[in-house]
Amino acid sequence: MNIMGIPMDSSMRGPAEQFLTWRAFGAPPVVIALAAQGTFHGFKDTTTPLYAIGAGTLLNAILDVILIFPFGFGVGGAAVATVISEYLIAIILLWELNGKVELISPKIDWSKVSLYFKSGGLLIGRTIATLGTLTLATSLAARQGPIPMAGHQICVQIWLAVSLLTDALALSGQALLATNYSQVNYQQARKVIYSVLKIGLATGFPLAVFLFIGFEALSGLFTTDAEVLQIAWSGSLLIYLNAVAFVLDGLYYGVSDYEYVAVSVVVVGLISSAFLLVVAPLFSVGRVWNGLFLFMTLRVVAGFWR
Known part of the structure; x- marks a missing residue:
């Protein structure tokens, strides 16, 4: 089986598998963060998403340097850093959104x-x-x-x-x-x-x-x-x-x-x-x-x- 068209004997295959395996854990926070950002944009609030994404990006950059080089995790370290930063962004957005709307509403139209x-x-x-x-x-x-x-x-x-x-x-x-x-x-x-x-x-x-x-x-x-x-x-x-x-x-x-x-x-x-x-x-x-x-x-x- 090929990944993204990468042949089985390619030197790119191992790192690609490693990266995709770890990145899969970031799917839930990405979906949550995108939905939350859309809600904030509906309120014409672009400041909160900016701060949340800024914090996540800063954390991602710091963890990239730490996990890729000193810890020697390579491509997998880059993936783990991204996943952790995505969870941080989602948590910040949900925390702030909870003060604006009722996240779990008993009434559904x-x-x-x-x-x-x-x-x-x-x-x-x-x-x-x-x-x-x-x-x-x-x-x-x-x-x-x-x-x-x-x-x-x-x-x-x-x-x-x-x-x-x-x-x-x-x-x-x-x-x-x-x-x-x-x-x-x-x-x-x-x-x-x-x-x-x-x-x-x-x-x-x-x-x-x-x-x-x-x-x-x-x-x-x-x-x-x-x-x-x-x-x-x-x-x-x-x-x-x-x-x-x-x-x-x-x-x-x-x-x-x-x-x-x-x-x-x-x-x-x-x-x-x-x-x-x-x-x-x-x-x-x-x-x-x-x-x-x-x-x-x-x-x-x-x-x-x-």
Whole structure:
């Protein structure tokens, strides 16, 4: 059996198994923390999640250094550090949320529960389509060996960093748009849409320039291997579209148009996955990132189309 497309005799297989085994214990706090963050965002409280995630990130960084090097746990130590930090984040968020809402309510409105499951199911479909495409790309990169995989992972980390940075814009736009839309203040809602889109476009370009100029310094945080850096460079310039794609998603969430987001991302994911399966195996890992670039481009096109 292959893990993420890693062959049985690959030097990457052992560390991958070790990391995934430990990371599995972090699934419960991740789900709890994401749900709690969504609740705080609904209250327009972005401060509490910031403090909670900041504390968890600081703990993660400290434990990484301790567990990976002095204790010699390697990749497994990185996974354990992440899991511990995720539990800390979940505990902080639940503690603070308990002062705002009744976490275990004796009264349940089943009509709202069904609506919640419908919306949640659509968003799960969207998430599966996104992660499925990224997982396929990672699998194809892993099949090409440790060096292409290392370059690919640097690109993935930068991709995630850009995604999280622009997700802040999406969440802000989502909260403001939802407020105006629910109050039937459509004129103000349009202003929010236009403002957020302009900010997203204005953010995407500087991010692209920053990646171009600062790539050597950023990539140096991961490795000094020239071959790995060359592969990472081939994919790094394709990341800037995230800024627009994530902002568009936030706007659709603001008007509760989960169905369009889910269906469009699933269709885009299928098209991009087909491209990856046909084209990527024939060429280098750079073609893998061409497939991901296609995925992000089609997401932006679908967002503007609506």
